[in-house]
Amino acid sequence: MISMMDEILKIKEEKSIKIFAHNYQNYEVQQIADYVGDYLELIEIAKDINCETIISCGVKSLAQTLKLVSDKKVILPVDEAVCPMNSMVNIDELINFKNMHPKFTIVSTLNSQIELKAVSDICIPTSKAVEIAEKLDSENILFVSDMNLGNYISKKVKNKNIMSWTSYCNIHDKVTKQEVLNMKEKHPNIPIIVHTQCREDVINSADYAGSTSQIIEYVKNLKDKKVIIGTETGILHVLRRLNPDKKFDLLSPTLICMNMKKTSLEDIYKCITQDKGQNIEIDEKIRLKALNSIDNMMKYLI
Numbered sequence: 469m470i471s472m473m474d475e476i477l478k479i480k481e482e483k484s485i486k487i488f489a490h491n492y493q494n495y496e497v498q499q500i501a502d503y504v505g506d507y508l509e510l511i512e513i514a515k516d517i518n519c520e521t522i523i524s525c526g527v528k529s530l531a532q533t534l535k536l537v538s539d540k541k542v543i544l545p546v547d548e549a550v551c552p553m554n555s556m557v558n559i560d561e562l563i564n565f566k567n568m569h570p571k572f573t574i575v576s577t578l579n580s581q582i583e584l585k586a587v588s589d590i591c592i593p594t595s596k597a598v599e600i601a602e603k604l605d606s607e608n609i610l611f612v613s614d615m616n617l618g619n620y621i622s623k624k625v626k627n628k629n630i631m632s633w634t635s636y637c638n639i640h641d642k643v644t645k646q647e648v649l650n651m652k653e654k655h656p657n658i659p660i661i662v663h664t665q666c667r668e669d670v671i672n673s674a675d676y677a678g679s680t681s682q683i684i685e686y687v688k689n690l691k692d693k694k695v696i697i698g699t700e701t702g703i704l705h706v707l708r709r710l711n712p713d714k715k716f717d718l719l720s721p722t723l724i725c726m727n728m729k730k731t732s733l734e735d736i737y738k739c740i741t742q743d744k745g746q747n748i749e750i751d752e753k754i755r756l757k758a759l760n761s762i763d764n765m766m767k768y769l770i
C-alpha cells in the first residue's frame with residue numbers, strides 16, 4: 469500500500485509543487501520537504517524557484533514572506549498557524565511612534581508579519597542582525613518584534629541608540645537562567661547553545677548564542693560529540709541529520725512552538741489533493757511597502 473508520504477512526493481512532482489519547511493517543523497514534514505531552512509534561506513530559494521506552487525510549512529508570516537519575494541502561488545496549509553509574537557505589535561501604535569520620532573529607523577525581524585514589514589524601513593534576518601544594524605546609516609533604531617534579540621543587538625552594536633518594542637517570542641523567552649545552570653551542573657563538559665531570542669541572562673550563561681543557521685554552523689564545527697540546544701525542538705531534526713556522529717539534547721522541555729507544530733502530513737496531503745489551505749494574497753499597497761523593507765535588507769546582503 470502506498471503511504472501518504474509517498475503519495476505526497478509523487479503528486480507534488482506531477483503538479484509542480486515545492487514544499488518549503490521551516491527548521492522548527494515536525495520531523496515528517498521536514499522529511500518530505502524540498503527545502504528546510506530559516507526565513508532567509510527559504511526566501512533566497514523562493515526568489516528563483518521553478519515551480520507553480522509553494523506549500524509553506526511554518527507560520528503565516530513565513531508564507532507571506534515567501535509570497536512577497538516570489539511570483540508563485542503560495543499556500544499555507546493551516547490557517548491557525550500564526551506566530552503569537554506578531555500579535556504583540558500594535559501597528560497603529562508603531563505608526564504613531566514613527567510619526568513622533570522621525571529620526572528613528574524602524575527595523576523589523578524577517579519573521580515579522582506583513583503589516584509590520586510594511587511600516588518598517590528595513591527588515592533584518594536574525595543571522596545578520598548585528599552586522600546590518602552596525603552598517604545602518606541611522607544613529608537611532610527602533611527594533612521591532614523580539615525585544616530579547618533587540619537587547620542582544622544593542623549590546624553588540626555600541627555606537628547606536630537601539631530601542632526595542634516590547635514584543636517577544638514566548639517560546640524562547642520562557643527559558644530560564646536556572647535551567648542553564650542546572651544543565652551545566654549536571655553536564656559540566658557539554659556545551660550549551662541557545663538562540664538569540666532568549667533572555668540576556670540565559671545568553672550570558674550559555675556557551676554560544678545565535679540564530680538557527682548560526683547554531684547549525686557553529687555545531688558543525690564543534691569537536692564535542694554531545695551538545696545541549698536551547699532553541700525550538702524542531703531544530704534537533706536538522707542537527708541530527710547534518711551531524712550523525714553527535715548527540716543532541718534539548719535545554720528545556722518548554723521549547724516547543726505549538727504554532728510551528730500545527731502542520732501535519734495530512735494537512736499537506738489535503739493541500740495537494742483537495743486544494744485545501746490558505747492561498748496567500750497580499751493587498752498591493754502593503755505588498756509594495758513590505759517589499760521595500762525586504763529590498764533594503766537585500767542591499768546589505770550582497
Ligand code: SF4
Nearest residue numbers: 527551552637639725
Ligand atoms: S518559535 Fe517563537 S517566533 Fe517562532 S513562530 Fe513560534 S512563537 Fe513565533
